Structure formats: structure tokens, C-alpha cells
Amino acid sequence: MGTDIFExxxxxxxxxxxxxxxxxxxxxxxxxxxxxxxxxxxRFGPNRVGPLGLTQLLADAVKFLTKEEFIPExxxxxxxxxxxVVAMIPATLALNALPLSVPIQVEAxxxxxxxxxxxxxxxxxxxxxxxxxxxxxxSSLAAYALLLAGYGSNNKYSLFGALRASAQTISYxxxxxxxxxxxxxxxxxxxxxxxxxxxxxxxxxxxLGKAVEIPALPNWGIFYQPLGALILFxxxxxxxxxxxxxxxxxxxxxVAGYHTEYSGFKFNMFFIGEYGHMFVASALMVIxxxxxxxxxxxxxxxxxxxxxxxxxxxxxxxxxALVLHVVFMAKVVLFLWIFIWVRxxxxxxxxxxxxxxxxxxxxxxxxxxxxxxxxxxxxMRTSWGS
Amino acid sequence: xxxxxIGFYSLALFLLFFGYKTITVPNPIHAALYxxxxxxGLAGTFYNLGAHFIAGVQLIVYAGAVMVLxxxxxxxxxxxxEIRSFTRGLFSGSLKVISAAMLAGLxxxxxxxxxxxxxxxxxxxAVDTTRQLGHLLYTKYLYAFEALGVLLLVVAVGVVAVSxxxxxxxxQH
Amino acid sequence: MPSIETLMxxxxxxxxxxxxxxxxxxxxxxxxxxxxxxxxxxIELMLNAVNLSFVAFARESGSLNGxxxxxxxxxxxxxxxxxxxxxxxxxxxxxxEVNIRFFExxxx
Numbered sequence: 001m002g003t004d005i006f007e008x009x010x011x012x013x014x015x016x017x018x019x020x021x022x023x024x025x026x027x028x029x030x031x032x033x034x035x036x037x038x039x040x041x042x043r044f045g046p047n048r049v050g051p052l053g054l055t056q057l058l059a060d061a062v063k064f065l066t067k068e069e070f071i072p073e074x075x076x077x078x079x080x081x082x083x084x085v086v087a088m089i090p091a092t093l094a095l096n097a098l099p100l101s102v103p104i105q106v107e108a109x110x111x112x113x114x115x116x117x118x119x120x121x122x123x124x125x126x127x128x129x130x131x132x133x134x135x136x137x138x139s140s141l142a143a144y145a146l147l148l149a150g151y152g153s154n155n156k157y158s159l160f161g162a163l164r165a166s167a168q169t170i171s172y173x174x175x176x177x178x179x180x181x182x183x184x185x186x187x188x189x190x191x192x193x194x195x196x197x198x199x200x201x202x203x204x205x206x207x208l209g210k211a212v213e214i215p216a217l218p219n220w221g222i223f224y225q226p227l228g229a230l231i232l233f234x235x236x237x238x239x240x241x242x243x244x245x246x247x248x249x250x251x252x253x254x255v256a257g258y259h260t261e262y263s264g265f266k267f268n269m270f271f272i273g274e275y276g277h278m279f280v281a282s283a284l285m286v287i288x289x290x291x292x293x294x295x296x297x298x299x300x301x302x303x304x305x306x307x308x309x310x311x312x313x314x315x316x317x318x319x320x321a322l323v324l325h326v327v328f329m330a331k332v333v334l335f336l337w338i339f340i341w342v343r344x345x346x347x348x349x350x351x352x353x354x355x356x357x358x359x360x361x362x363x364x365x366x367x368x369x370x371x372x373x374x375x376x377x378x379x380m381r382t383s384w385g386s
Numbered sequence: 387x388x389x390x391x392i393g394f395y396s397l398a399l400f401l402l403f404f405g406y407k408t409i410t411v412p413n414p415i416h417a418a419l420y421x422x423x424x425x426x427g428l429a430g431t432f433y434n435l436g437a438h439f440i441a442g443v444q445l446i447v448y449a450g451a452v453m454v455l456x457x458x459x460x461x462x463x464x465x466x467x468e469i470r471s472f473t474r475g476l477f478s479g480s481l482k483v484i485s486a487a488m489l490a491g492l493x494x495x496x497x498x499x500x501x502x503x504x505x506x507x508x509x510x511x512a513v514d515t516t517r518q519l520g521h522l523l524y525t526k527y528l529y530a531f532e533a534l535g536v537l538l539l540v541v542a543v544g545v546v547a548v549s550x551x552x553x554x555x556x557x558q559h
Numbered sequence: 560m561p562s563i564e565t566l567m568x569x570x571x572x573x574x575x576x577x578x579x580x581x582x583x584x585x586x587x588x589x590x591x592x593x594x595x596x597x598x599x600x601x602i603e604l605m606l607n608a609v610n611l612s613f614v615a616f617a618r619e620s621g622s623l624n625g626x627x628x629x630x631x632x633x634x635x636x637x638x639x640x641x642x643x644x645x646x647x648x649x650x651x652x653x654x655x656e657v658n659i660r661f662f663e664x665x666x667x
Contacts (some may be wrong), residue, residue, distance in 0.1 A: 079419075130516070133442030136543075137429070140450025144422065153414060165459060170454055177446075186492065300475050398577050403606060405581050409588040414597050417653045421600050424581075428607050435574070437614045440629050447633050452603065460596060463651050482590040483602075486583055493579035519626055520609045523599050527627055534634050541638040548645040 006116050015125040020095050026275045027057035033340050040344045043050050067264035072153050075261070079152030084262065086270035087145035091276025093138045096125025098283050099193050101293050101325035105317045123321055131190045136177060139239065139280070143169045145273065148256045153261040162255025162350065171358040172238035172245075178366035179231040182373040183288045186224050195221075196292030200300045209383025218296030219287040228371045229289045231362055237280035238358070240274055243343040245354060282335035286328065291335055293328035393434055400427045418456045425449045439516040574615035581608035595650065595657045599643040606636045 031054060038045025039225075046053035071077055101123035108118045128134045143166040150162020187195045203217040205224070222229050238245040259270050286292060294300050302325050308316035349357065402425055408420040427446040432441035523531055581604060588601025610629045617625025647657050 128438065130438045130442045133439060133446070137450060139443030140446050140454075141426075142417075143454045144457075147454070148419075150463055159461060163458060166454060166458055170451060173450070288425065325521070347467045388567070394569045394573060398573075401577065402580060405584045407603065408600065409584050409592070409597075414594050417597055417600060421604065424604065427606065428611060431574075431577075431611060432614050432636075435614050435618050437629070439625055440610075440614060440626055443630070447637055448607070452637050455640065456596060456600065459648065462648075463657060479591065483587070486587045489586055490583035493582060494576060496575075497633065513654060515623065515626070518623055522623055522627055525632070528615060530592060530631065531615075533643060534631060535626050538634065538638055539571070541641055545641045545645040549648050558623070 004116070005169055006111075006217050007121075007247050007284065008120055010105045010119075011126075014121070015096055017101055018100075019092050022092060022095050022276045022279055023272055023333045025279060025375055026272050027061070029275050029278070029340075030060070030271075031057055031279050032337070033343075034250060036337070036340050037344045040089070040341070047350075058146070064265050064268045069266075070261065070263050071156060072185055072196075074238045075154035076152045079148045081152075081266075082101050083152055084266040084273075085147050085237070087142075087273035088276065089163060090139050090145075091273055094135045094147035094280045095283070097128060097131065097134050097138075097192075098280070098287065099124045099292070100283075100328055101298070101321045104321045105313065109310070110314050111315075111329065123325065129191070131192045131353070132180060132184065133190060135280075135284070136173075136180070140170075140173055142273075142277065145270075149270075150257040153258075157255045158258050158260045164219055164281075165258055168238055168241075168245065168354060169359070170194065171355060172235040172362070175358060175362040175366045176235035176239065178363070178370055179225075179228040180288070181234065181244065181370045182225050182228040185370075185373055185377055186221060192287050192292070196287060196294060199291040200294040200296060202296060208380060218293045218294075220296075223229070225369070225373070227365065229285070231366050232364065233281075234287070235287060236277075237339070238354075240277035240280055240281060240339075242274070243347040244348050246348060254366065278336060278339050280333065281327075282339065285335050286331040293324040295327055299324065299327050397427055397431050397434060401431065415457065415460045418453060418460055421456075422449055422453045425453060436515070439519060571615055571619045575612055578608045578612040578615070581605075581611065584608075593658050595647045595659055596611060596644070598659065599647070600605060602643075603640065606632055 013068065033298050034056075035045045035053065037043075046056040049056040071080060098124065103123060106119040106121065109116055146162045146165040146169070150158045150160075150165075153159075162282045183195070184190065187198050191196075192270060199219050199221060201219050202213055202215045203223060204211065204213040205218045206212070217223065234336065237243075259267055262270065301320065305316065305320045307323075308319045404420045404423040404427065406559065408417050408424060410422065411417050425444065429441045431446040432438075432444055579639050584648060585601045585603075585605030588604065589598050592598055593602065610632055613625040613632070617623060617629075651657050
């Protein structure tokens with residue numbers, strides 16, 4: 001956590017701020033989703049409350065908070081209450097483990113008549129040293145929110161929705177994990193920061209033992225792992241229970257799936273969990289395949305640091321981190337828009353098609369991707385003619 | 387030292403409380419959910435012991451996959467309330483409790499006398515541990531690793547064979 | 560009664576005691592409960608307790624062999640859970656209950 005009270009406080013505040021960032025992006029995303037769907041479907045969307053309908057979000061929040069609390073009579077109240085809270089935990093914990101920018105170096109300074117030694121603050125909630133494994137482990141707990149909601153509601157539709165959703169989640173987790181194995185082999189690390197550092201230069205790899213460099217392109221994972229990126233992105237849709245994989249809440253068959261019985265703010269918490277999942281998924285795509293917070297020819301930690309050479313070291317470090325954070329968020333927002341775009345473009349799968357896609361298409365392709373990656377890495381990194 | 391003790395005792399309390407709840411609540415779904423919490427506490431304990439990768443795997447395999455399967459199966463059964471969740475018979479029941487208590491005593495005694503056996507040493511940092519773990523797994527223990535792969539294949543085939551139903555929605559007329 | 564010093568100095572015996580108690584919990588569940596799935600959960604608890612002692616020993620002896628054993632135990636436990644749940648489903652399909660006493664009808 002830290003060595004003195006200042007460091008501990010800053011680290012704690014950092015975690016809370018990252019959590020609030022996840023929560024605060026939800027109303028914006030809801031607005032983008034509604035206006036975006038209207039744009040795609042050639043409608044207007046919400047445009048009455050405030051400029052461009054932006055204050056619709058505040059009106060919605062007031063509506064959510066003042067709605068009647070409803071508890072199913074013969075359900076399990078504790079599980080019913082626990083489910084929305086559990087729905088928010090995985091995304092929060094996973095987001096806190098992702099590096100959102102370069103670490104901030106703070107020089108020693110005077111405060112309250114005392115010298116506070118130099119610090120290094122990571123631009124992330126905490127660093128466990130097992131990066132990807134922690135994120136995968138935490139996001140595999142997401143199935144419990146659905147199961148708790150379905151069981152606690154004591155409602156047939158909720159239970160069916162929960163069973164469908166959890167079966168879907170654990171089926172697609174396999175393809176997701178296997179597609180990440182390719183990335184781990186490629187960068188030879190579990191650590192997100194090391195991965196991003198490996199992607200901050202020009203495209204360079206060893207071809208049959210000889211080093212090759214292509215200065216025009218950045219060293220992004222997408223150029224090495226296109227199939228893995230596609231599988232991971234598709235699996236992320238299923239993990240977040242979004243269209244085209246939103247069978248758990250198929251309105252036509254199951255009323256609203258596992259959150260049939262939820263109203264008001266508890267429903268809103270499920271919503272926050274879903275959008276948090278989207279946020280984490282986009283951030284993972286950016287970190288694994290699109291260079292994280294770097295943009296090779298123009299915005300790398302070194303070149304941005306050179307912009308602020310005139311400032312004091314602490315100030316320069318903070319400004320560099322903020323600029324790179326904006327780069328990261330711009331990439332993430334691009335992916336979030338793709339999530340919304342896909343939702344309003346593709347039709348939904350049938351349930352057996354969904355399971356077929358997961359087990360008979362994506363899992364074999366992910367396995368093939370893993371094996372081919374391993375073999376190609378072995379061949380390329382060995383120097384053959386001596 | 388103090389922080390280590392606080393971490394250990396809070397984790398131990400967490401584990402023992404939820405472990406106790408797991409074996410005593412009558413509703414099997416509640417038992418499964420308590421067991422999930424026990425598994426998460428164990429992942430924390432592994433992390434505390436420096437086995438970072440094992441902690442992550444514990445979270446993925448046990449809490450994320452095995453226990454989800456348990457909960458799904460229990461929900462499919464929809465067992466309302468168990469009328470008799472514990473074994474019947476005063477004599478056999480007390481015999482079982484006594485045998486469990488004897489085993490616990492034996493294990494505690496063994497643990498107590500095991501103190502002097504091993505010399506405490508320290509493992510290298512976490513990332514290196516994972517690398518070495520992979521290296522050991524693919525060199526020294528390669529044969530056992532491959533055998534496990536075969537075992538998993540056999541188990542997968544066996545499970546499909548056992549649970550293939552001849553009636554219900556998959557009936558072929 | 561151990562001294563405060565022994566209680567506060569966390570070492571191998573503390574983890575061994577914890578592991579032993581958890582193992583006994585698992586054993587009690589297997590012996591006392593009648594629901595097959597809860598018995599399976601007891602087995603999982605016992606395996607986890609053993610894993611805990613493996614990891615504690617690995618830290619004490621500074622060797623990674625304990626971690627490897629944990630790895631294997633986890634794999635076997637996952638496989639065992641799969642088979643056990645399949646058997647429970649087979650029992651349930653026939654008797655609509657998962658009590659251990661129906662297992663004697665499984666032959667043939």
C-alpha cells in the first residue's frame with residue numbers, strides 16, 4: 001500500500017477515483033447508446049431534456065432513485081439484495097488492475113513542516129504482479145451475480161435467464177482465456193505495463209533468427225494476433241451479455257431474464273455492471289492489441305515527456321501521464337462505440353446457435369491460434385542457418 | 387510482523403466461519419455459495435503465502451468454473467428444502483463425529499510436531515516464481531503433466547457418456 | 560496455552576492448523592450430509608485444505624514442487640467434480656432427489 005500516510009492516502013483515493021470513473025461513464029454511455037441507436041435507425045432519440053437531451057441522464061437518475069422498491073415475496077431477500085452488488089464487483093476489481101497511463105514520479109517536497117520523500121504512483125488501483133491472471137479470475141466471478149439474481153427472485157423466467165446467462169458466460173470464458181494465451185506467449189509476460197512497453201516502438205520481430213524492423217507501423221499485438229483479437233472481442237460481447245449474445249434477457253421469451261424482478265436503483269446497478277464490463281473489455285482490447293496508452297510515431301512516453309522538458313520533474317511527469325491517459329481513453333471510447341454500433345446492427349442469435357458458435361467454432365479456432373502461435377514463435381526465434 | 391499476523395488471523399477467521407457455514411446450512415445452494423466464499427478466502431491465503439499464480443488459478447478454476455457448475459446443477463434440481471440434510475441414527479452419527487474429531491486431533495498433532503522438520507527459506511519474487519513453475523512443469527514433471535491431459539480427456543468422454551439422456555428434450559423417436 | 564509471541568509469529572504451524580481444521584470440516588460434510596452434491600463439496604473442501612498445506616510447505620522449504628502438486632490436485636479436483644456432478648444428474652433424473660441412499664440403485 002505504501003510506506004507513509006501520504007502514499008497510503010493517495011493510493012486509496014486512486015482506487016476510489018477509478019471506481020467513480022467507471023460509475024460516471026455509465027450515464028454518458030447510456031446517452032451515447034440512445035442517441036447512437038437513434039442515429040443508426042434514422043430517428044431522433046431523447047432530445048427534449050436539456051441541450052441534445054444531455055440532462056435526460058439526470059432525469060433518469062432521479063426516476064431510478066424514486067421508484068418503488070420491490071422484493072419478491074417468496075424469494076430469498078439476502079440473495080436478492082446481494083446480486084446487484086456482486087454484479088458491480090468484478091468490473092470494479094478488474095478495472096483497478098489495469099494500467100491507465102504511465103506511472104507518476106513525484107519528487108521530494110515540503111508539507112506541514114516535514115519532508116515527504118520521493119514517490120512513484122502507478123496510474124492504476126493496485127499491481128498484483130500477475131496482471132492477466134487476476135483480471136481473468138475476477139471476471140470469472142461475474143456469473144455469480146446472474147445466478148444469485150435468478151435464484152433470489154424465485155421466478156421461473158429469472159431462473160431460466162440466469163441459467164442461460166451463466167452457461168453462456170462459462171462457455172465463452174474458455175475461448176477468451178485461450179485467445180489471451182497467444183498474447184502471453186507473444187509478449188512473454190503477465191504484466192500489462194510490460195506488454196504496453198513492448199508495443200510502444202516500431203514493428204519489429206525476428207524472422208528466422210534475424211531482426212526485422214518496419215518503421216512505418218507500430219509494434220501492436222493486432223499485427224501478430226489478428227485471429228486472437230477477433231475471438232477475444234467476440235467473447236467479450238458474450239461475457240458482457242450484450243447483443244448479439246443477449247439471450248439471457250431476450251424480451252420475447254424470458255420477459256427480462258435474470259433482472260425481471262428488479263426495479264429502481266438495483267436495476268441500475270446491474271446496468272452499471274454491464275457497462276463496466278464493456279469498459280474493461282475495451283481496455284483489455286486496447287492493452288493487448290492496440291498499444292495501450294502509446295501511439296507509436298507521435299505519442300510515446302519518451303516523446304510526450306520531451307514536450308514538457310521545461311517544467312519541473314513532478315509537473316512534467318503528471319502532465320505526461322495525463323496526456324497518455326487521454327490517448328488511452330480515446331482508444332477505449334472507440335471500442336465502446338463499436339460495442340454500441342454492433343448492438344444496433346446485428347440481429348440476435350438463437351440459443352443453440354450461440355452454444356454452437358462458442359463450442360464448435362470459437363473454441364477450436366482459439367486452440368488452433370494458440371498452437372500456431374507457439375509453433376511460429378519457435379520457428380521465428382530460432383536462428384536456423386548458423 | 388504485526389501486519390502478517392493480522393492478515394493471517396482475519397483470513398483464518400473468514401475461512402473457518404464460511405467453512406463452518408458450508409457444512410451446516412441445510413439449503414445446498416447456500417452451502418455452495420458459502421463454499422465459493424471459502425475458495426476466495428483460500429485464494430487470498432495463497433496470495434499471502436507468496437503463491438501469486440496459484441492464487442489466480444484458484445480463483446479461475448475453483449471459484450470461477452467448478453463452483454459455478456455446482457450452483458448451476460443445484461439450481462437445475464430446484465431442491466426446495468431438505469427435510470433431512472444430515473445423516474440419521476444417533477449411534478452412527480456420533481461414531482462419525484468421533485472419527486472426524488479423532489482425525490482432526492491426529493492432523494493437529496502432526497502439524498504441531500512438524501514445526502522442526504523444515505528450515506524456513508524464502509522464494510524469489512512472484513513473477514519469477516511463475517516462470518520457474520512453468521519451467522518445472524514442462525521439464526521435470528512433463529510426464530505427469532501429459533498424463534493429466536490424458537486423464538482429462540478420459541473424464542470428458544466419461545462425463546458425456548454418463549449424462550447423455552435417452553428421454554426428455556433430446557429423445558430420438 | 561501458547562504464548563503471545565508464538566501466536567503472533569506466523570509460520571508453518573499456523574497454516575497447518577488452519578489446513579487441519581478445514582480438512583476436518585470437509586470430512587464431517589462427507590460423513591454427515593446426505594445430499595450427494597454437498598458431499599462432493601466436502602471433498603472439494605478437503606482437497607483445498609491439502610492444497611493450503613502444500614503451499615505453506617512450499618514457502619517454508621523454498622522449493623516450487625509444492626506449487627506443482629497444487630496444480631495437479633486442482634486439475635484432478637475439477638475432473639472429479641465433473642464426474643460427480645454427472646452422476647448426481649443421473650440420480651436426479653431417475654429419483655428426483657439427490658440423496659446418497661439412491662446410489663445403491665445405480666448398478667446395471
